[in-house]
Amino acid sequence: MTFxxxxxxxxxxxxxxxxxxxxxGIIADQICNLVVxxxxxxxxxxxxxxxTKDDRETITRVYAGLGQNPNVASVLLVPGGGAGGTxxxxxxxxxxxxxxxxxxxxxxxxxxxxxxxxxxxxxxxxLAREMVYEASKLRRKPCPDSHLCIGVKCGNxxxxxxxxxxxxxxxxxxxxxxAGGTALFGETTEIIGAEHILAKRxxxxxxxxxxLSVAHETEERAKATGQDIRTMNPVxxxxxxxxxxxxxxxxxxxxxxxxxxxxxxxxYAERPKGPGLHFVDNWAWTLSIFMGYAAAGAQIVLYQLGxxxxxxxxxxxxxxxxxxxxxxxxxxxxxxxxxxxxLDFYSGTIIEGKETIADVGERLYSTLLDTASGTMTxxxxxxxxxxxxxxxxxxxx
Amino acid sequence: xxxxxxxxxxxxxxxxxxxxxxxxxxxxxxGKKVETLEAGENISFGFKIALSDIPKGGNVLKYGEVxxxxxxxINKGSLVHVHNVEGARGRGDLAKGDAKP
Numbered sequence: 459m460t461f462x463x464x465x466x467x468x469x470x471x472x473x474x475x476x477x478x479x480x481x482x483g484i485i486a487d488q489i490c491n492l493v494v495x496x497x498x499x500x501x502x503x504x505x506x507x508x509x510t511k512d513d514r515e516t517i518t519r520v521y522a523g524l525g526q527n528p529n530v531a532s533v534l535l536v537p538g539g540g541a542g543g544t545x546x547x548x549x550x551x552x553x554x555x556x557x558x559x560x561x562x563x564x565x566x567x568x569x570x571x572x573x574x575x576x577x578x579x580x581x582x583x584x585l586a587r588e589m590v591y592e593a594s595k596l597r598r599k600p601c602p603d604s605h606l607c608i609g610v611k612c613g614n615x616x617x618x619x620x621x622x623x624x625x626x627x628x629x630x631x632x633x634x635x636x637a638g639g640t641a642l643f644g645e646t647t648e649i650i651g652a653e654h655i656l657a658k659r660x661x662x663x664x665x666x667x668x669x670l671s672v673a674h675e676t677e678e679r680a681k682a683t684g685q686d687i688r689t690m691n692p693v694x695x696x697x698x699x700x701x702x703x704x705x706x707x708x709x710x711x712x713x714x715x716x717x718x719x720x721x722x723x724x725x726y727a728e729r730p731k732g733p734g735l736h737f738v739d740n741w742a743w744t745l746s747i748f749m750g751y752a753a754a755g756a757q758i759v760l761y762q763l764g765x766x767x768x769x770x771x772x773x774x775x776x777x778x779x780x781x782x783x784x785x786x787x788x789x790x791x792x793x794x795x796x797x798x799x800x801l802d803f804y805s806g807t808i809i810e811g812k813e814t815i816a817d818v819g820e821r822l823y824s825t826l827l828d829t830a831s832g833t834m835t836x837x838x839x840x841x842x843x844x845x846x847x848x849x850x851x852x853x854x855x
Numbered sequence: 856x857x858x859x860x861x862x863x864x865x866x867x868x869x870x871x872x873x874x875x876x877x878x879x880x881x882x883x884x885x886g887k888k889v890e891t892l893e894a895g896e897n898i899s900f901g902f903k904i905a906l907s908d909i910p911k912g913g914n915v916l917k918y919g920e921v922x923x924x925x926x927x928x929i930n931k932g933s934l935v936h937v938h939n940v941e942g943a944r945g946r947g948d949l950a951k952g953d954a955k956p
Binding site for chain 1: 860862870872899900901902903915917918920921922923935936937940941942943944945946947948949
């Protein structure tokens with residue numbers, strides 16, 4: 459099957475055509491306010507102060523990865539702004555320029571940086587307008603679905619997630635992997651109690667051991683707090699909706715990964731070395747995980763929402779999408795009723811006994827390809843994006 | 856008759872597919888096999904009903920796997936949730952030692 463994408467110099471295909479402004483801060487914010495077709499990360503401005511080298515590398519991986527994402531046509535770097543202000547070598551403009559340029563795309567830096575913020579904004583806005591104009595000359599063209607890379611999070615899980623919502627995503631994952639595409643899943647805390655099942659699906663013994671290791675390491679960190687993990691995860695909203703233990707949540711959660719072999723275990727925001735299904739050792743939080751997948755190369759992310767524990771309609775829940783559009787799905791009839799039009803896809807017909815998982819999975823795959831070809835997701839119709847947070851491990855000093 | 860879903864043949868709980876009221880007859884379905892039981896108490900949509908008596912300390916099984924242990928005896932037809940089930944994993948609150956399942 460095919461979708462209509464924007465061909466990039468490295469042979470990848472974008473589902474969107476943004477000019478990315480990095481890092482976030484007042485300059486990026488003002489450019490994004492004034493110039494259509496621009497995006498920034500929307501993160502706290504100075505993310506690197508007093509962090510370990512490992513965490514600074516993670517932050518850099520996110521910056522560079524978002525720049526390399528196929529949905530980005532070109533990148534405008536703002537020297538000295540945001541994280542660059544700390545002068546750590548990892549986040550230097552030169553390094554970002556070098557890493558993003560490897561994807562063959564245009565990276566611009568304002569020459570002769572004036573030093574006056576307002577004057578810099580004016581000059582950067584002018585440059586960004588020219589870049590957006592150039593990017594708009596590119597036309598979508600048909601390309602195979604094997605060029606797609608997607609990520610998924612199951613949010614606000616409830617018992618409909620494990621029995622319908624996640625299995626539907628699993629169907630899409632299997633189909634994309636069979637087509638030669640790339641599929642990412644993660645949320646390490648939420649494989650505890652189900653890691654033995656995933657380990658059996660690893661492509662080799664080393665990957666199986668890595669899956670068990672990251673789950674074990676996460677469980678040990680939880681135990682080191684001296685608290686029952688149930689005071690942290692499942693979250694009260696999961697419990698309110700009927701999920702009893704972390705094991706139950708995990709056993710439902712892994713259905714979103716389908717049934718294909720797991721090729722590797724990746725760090726947060728790490729780019730997979732090949733196609734297929736990959737496990738990402740990441741943090742489940744909405745405003746961290748989607749940005750991580752986008753930095754790893756995902757052109758679309760799926761947000762499989764239970765929603766049984768939500769108190770408002772779904773639009774009040776965090777979105778966190780960066781350069782990869784977010785498809786909201788739910789199998790909970792009550793989430794559909796409260797979320798209404800905000801929901802991109804409904805899979806609760808399985809619970810209502812009207813459709814099978816495979817039927818609904820095929821429909822979601824069509825929605826995926828439509829979205830890849832340019833149909834907006836419901837959250838894309840808003841300019842609002844919640845501030846994202848890079849998954850750093852600390853400690854901070 | 857109210858509906859509930861059994862995911863694996865070894866499971867001893869089913870998931871309510873609609874709100875169940877104490878005294879309701881419940882049809883718990885696993886593929887084509889149907890098991891009928893009476894609800895001992897109210898069980899909301901998405902929550903779990905015990906398919907058999909589970910002794911204190913007994914395994915609670917869903918998805919064909921252990922999701923926790925009964926912290927109190929659970930009668931067939933009762934609500935199975937945090938008041939009578941404990942997780943075994945990530946238990947930093949328990950005495951130090953190897954808490955692997």
